[in-house]
């Protein structure tokens with residue numbers, strides 16, 4: 001297997017180390033001094049940067065379920081090479097989000113309460129359950145990669161045998177909580193600015209996470225292609241780009257149509273603190289990348305695709321932060337800007353994520369370059385060595 | 401079942417003496433002072449709007465938003481009316497602060513083991529057949545405790561008897577689905593900092609419309625995904641089969657999924 005390296009980002013290691021150390025210190029401060037002393041959160045603004053980060057992390061990890069669904073449920077097998085990167089991204093993304101959620105809780109020592117104390121009316125309760133279950137599914141989807149590395153084969157077979165229901169379960173869980181993050185805000189029509197509040201929030205959150213999750217994967221394939229041969233053929237990458245463009249277009253149409261139908265024209269067209277944030281998000285994350293991706297030239301050019309995907313991810317970040325922060329501010333009387341400790345904890349955890357990703361990508365068979373036309377064979381081992389989650393029918397349901 | 405309790409707060413009778421706040425603080429062991437806004441040390445607060453005084457507190461909603469959003473059920477609504485809080489359950493997600501339409505719950509931000517604080521509607525006193533400390537302290541009857549049904553009738557009666565004195569609305573009768581705190585006012589409520597955009601539908605309904613789709617998403621989605629898997633899988637199989645046997649053979653046996 002070809003060794004793949006992260007792009008040469010000069011000084012990446014010292015930067016990451018500094019960020020992680022700063023984050024760790026900030027976390028110590030947060031736990032010893034409490035939320036009040038270390039954050040800019042308040043009774044008027046009880047949720048801030050960290051919640052925005054959670055939205056972001058979960059949204060960017062959405063590729064985990066879309067790609068698994070495409071390859072293993074819809075049998076688009078040619079995308080097999082990106083299944084593992086997608087699962088790894090999702091797995092790391094979810095672990096980080098769970099970590100941030102726990103840091104964010106006023107009573108981190110009670111974090112397990114949602115497991116035993118239920119409130120079926122609470123979106124937050126549903127999300128906790130989905131996060132937990134889906135992280136479990138992801139660890140099952142990830143486990144074979146690890147086990148394979150250490151040549152432990154019997155559990156792999158076992159995991160394969162139950163993979164189909166688990167994959168379906170995972171896709172359903174993702175659909176639910178990706179949209180439920182939007183549902184969190186359904187209950188605050190009186191607080192969230194009309195440019196973001198809509199009964200369609202869950203739908204919009206779901207559509208946009210598909211675009212951002214796919215963009216994230218496209219970015220990864222591009223970054224990890226640089227040294228070796230591209231490990232996803234250009235044609236397939238261009239197809240992903242088409243899927244992204246489609247999701248962007250659907251999102252844009254639904255969002256604008258909904259806003260107009262609920263009388264948001266004035267909010268959109270008068271120059272305010274909010275409308276600037278709104279258009280920044282829409283232009284950077286949706287309109288411009290969509291326009292770019294319309295061109296075949298952009299879809300097949302690594303640089304073009306890279307910029308377009310990066311914009312989708314940035315615009316997505318904007319969108320989630322706007323929903324979580326800007327839309328809830330009362331400009332100019334009541335605004336929120338995260339404290340330095342909030343920022344450091346977020347950056348530190350993000351750096352952990354990047355380090356974990358590049359470390360695992362280097363040491364485990366995540367990005368595998370196709371040698372033949374068939375991505376399935378790169379190790380001279382038995383059938384149990386098949387990559388992740390080969391549908392069970394390969395072994396036992398074949399017509400005789 | 402215990403009848404639903406409520407308090408009728410007639411702003412035209414309030415003289416701004418702040419006895420309610422003092423009584424509340426004594427009852428709850430809070431440091432005495434006259435506060436204008438709800439806080440960790442003021443479960444009820446008295447604010448002045450021109451020549452009117454408005455006391456605020458938890459509304460003890462009939463369908464409380466805070467109870468519906470709390471993931472662990474740390475907030476509960478009792479039949480008699482009080483919305484109570486159990487700090488032993490609370491995980492500190494602060495969704496209740498975010499969601500309460502009246503901005504009531506306050507958080508112990510400076511603590512490392514923080515809790516929510518808000519008016520409790522004196523459940524211990526109610527259980528003993530007493531009135532809440534604030535109502536007992538009120539010298540003018542501006543805060544009156546009683547059965548909700550009876551208080552509503554009384555409020556309607558007061559409006560009818562002196563239509564010039566009150567705006568014809570009982571705030572809390574239907575707002576966000578009805579609350580335990582009922583207000584009468586001589587001037588439109590909007591002028592006194594009441595949110596009039598909240599509507600009559602309980603806020604939790606907004607979430608329920610989304611949450612109620614969960615079972616559908618799971619069942620329909622599950623069947624759909626399994627179906628797509630089966631079809632695409634079968635198509636691939638058939639293709640493989642057909643290409644391996646050049647001539648068209650009959651379909652393979654139905655071996656179910």
Ligand code: SF4
Pocket residue numbers: 457458459460461464465466467483499500501502503504505518
């Ligand atoms: S006023 Fe707020 S805190 Fe009080 S019961 Fe209603 S929703 Fe809950």
Ligand code: SF4
Pocket residue numbers: 469470471472473474475489490491492493494495496497516
């Ligand atoms: S902060 Fe506590 S009481 Fe409020 S919603 Fe969260 S868990 Fe429930």
Ligand code: SF4
Pocket residue numbers: 423424425427428443444457518519520521522532533534535
């Ligand atoms: S009902 Fe009890 S807790 Fe609430 S304001 Fe009155 S005295 Fe205070």
